[in-house]
Every structure is written in C-alpha cells, then in structure tokens.
Amino acid sequence: MxxxxxxxxxxxxxxxxxxxxxxxxxxxxxxxxxxxxxxxxxxxxxxxxxxxxxxxxxNINREVDARITGGDLAAPNMFPYQAGLLLLRAPKIYQCGGVLISVNYVLTAAHCIYMSTRGKVFLGSTDFANPVTSAAVFNVSASDFYVYEKYTLSGGRDDIGLIRLPTPATLSAAVQTIPLARRFMTQSFLEGKTVTTSGWGLTSDGSSEKMQFNLLLYYVDGPVIGMRECACYYLPGLVRSLNHICVSGEGGRGSCDGDSGGPLTYYYNNKNYLIGLTAFGSAGGCEIGFPSVYTRITSYLDWIAERTGIKVD
Known part of the structure; x- marks a missing residue:
C-alpha cells in the first residue's frame, strides 16, 4: 500500500x-x-x-452535466489505418479499436487483449465488424497477442499491446498503415495542438444502459491539454506524463466505451502520425466534460520497434 x-x-x-x-x-x-x-x-x-x-x-466542476456527445461521421477511406476488434475473454465478447502500424501488426490497448483467448480483426471499413464491407478479416488467437510486460490491468499505466496478423495485410485505398509518432512529439510539442481520435464506441451516456455501440465510424477533434490540469480530473497518481496524453473533453466531446485501443493522431507536414491509443475516461460518463486519456506512443517506441521490427525515428 x-x-x-x-x-x-x-x-x-x-x-x-x-x-x-x-x-x-x-x-x-x-x-x-x-x-x-x-x-x-x-x-x-x-x-x-x-x-x-x-x-x-x-475550478473543475465534477458534477455530472449530461450533453449530446460531439463527433462527426467518418467518410470511407478517411481512416484507413483504423481496425475494428472483437475479442473473446470468456464468457464475454468485447469490442475495441486498433491501429494498423505495419502489414503484420495492429497496435491496441493492453486491456483489450489481456487474458483474451481469440478474436477477429477487421480492416478497411467504416462499418464495425462487418465482414461484407471489410477489405480483410483476420482470425487471431492468444499466441498472436503481445501485452506490454509491465501492464498490470490496474492504474491505467503501460496500457499498450500488439496483435500479430496471421498473414500480411494487403494495402489499398481502404487499408493503410500509419507512421508512429516521432520522438520530438512530446507533451511540450503537442500541448494546445488539435488532434483526432476515431472509433465505434458509444455516442452518448444514455446508450450505455443497453451498451448500444455505434455501427458507423465516428471521429472527433480536440486540443491536447496540460498534464497538471488533466491529473486534477482523476485520482492522484492515475494520470502520468510519462504514460499518457490528455485531450480536452469540453462540450462532452471525446472517447467513450468501445473506443479503447483506437487511434489518437496528429496531422504534421501533410501526414497523420499515431501519437496515442484510447485508454480511459471518467467513470461518471463520457459526456460530463472530463478529458479523455490516451497511452502516449513516444514512451513505447523502442518496445514497438523491438517487437515488430518497425523502424522508429
């Protein structure tokens, strides 16, 4: 203790x-x-x-103030690196997002694949888990899952993992890899800049009662906020600069249940870079204005490179 x-x-x-x-x-x-x-x-x-x-x-107001969740419908091929995941952790099946970082690997949150025994990876569609509209569907098992070694399921730290695809993905207009964050994309560089997250998670707190996940891909933009401010929305020690990036939830905009493991990206020099993975938000709801918290990719570049062989800058 x-x-x-x-x-x-x-x-x-x-x-x-x-x-x-x-x-x-x-x-x-x-x-x-x-x-x-x-x-x-x-x-x-x-x-x-x-x-x-x-x-x-x-002057943080921690009282629940329900609002309509912000976000926009993604156009086809707008997020070609987005992966949809269905994962079995008996006796339940869980929904998560993922990111195609090479033709052989999908990056996701550790809490998505931790203790999961098998799953399906869907690429190349704005429809969630739709084998008809997806460009590719992969069956994966526990031997394909790599959870970051220090992840413990509690505390929200080191929430990152990899899924190895059984065969290489075929790239097309609908299926593309995304480059990993550059090492200079630190907190001081990103703070105040507009970033983007996407996923098929809940679009309102009201839908959480029946867990009605969205079947169409949505995205939302927001500014990266300071870590000292972000930490004030959560229990002491839960949010850490080394492990996390925080994006403002002002106006009830941000990630929600079912978006876990999905991408947080920053558009730099005419290219999108993966800077984070959806990790967690407030237990009080997704529309109360709390920041969304993402796993910081720059802290794990060497681990990703070692596991996948991807060159990192």
Missing part, C-alpha cells in the same frame, strides 16, 4: 525534492517516526491535500 502512495506523492510534489531517492529516504524517516499503520493514513492525507491545493486553480 505504501509504495503506491509514494508514486502518487512524488508525481504531485516533485518540485519539493531533488530526486525520488532523496524522498524515499525522507519517507523511511517519517515512517519510523509515525509508525507503519498511522503513517499510511497521514501520508495519504498529505498527498491528497497537496493534490487538492494544486488543482483548485482549475
């Missing part, structure tokens, strides 16, 4: 200490002074107070 508090506190108050190592030393000193049991509670209260103080300047 105490180690998780360490991550939370150092994230929120790193300016107070020169290094994590220095803080760990202070942590042990204070633990010895307060005692194990009492210190855990004191430590959590202090971390929470620091988080609350830093976040107060954003």
């Amino acid at each position: 105490a180690s998780s508090f360490l991550v939370i506190f150092t994230l929120l108050s790193s300016s107070c200490y020169n290094s994590v190592a220095a803080y760990q030393s202070s942590y042990e000193v204070n633990r010895n002074y307060f005692g194990d049991f009492a210190y855990d509670f004191w430590y959590w209260d202090l971390a929470w107070l620091v988080w609350d103080k830093q976040c107060s300047k954003y």
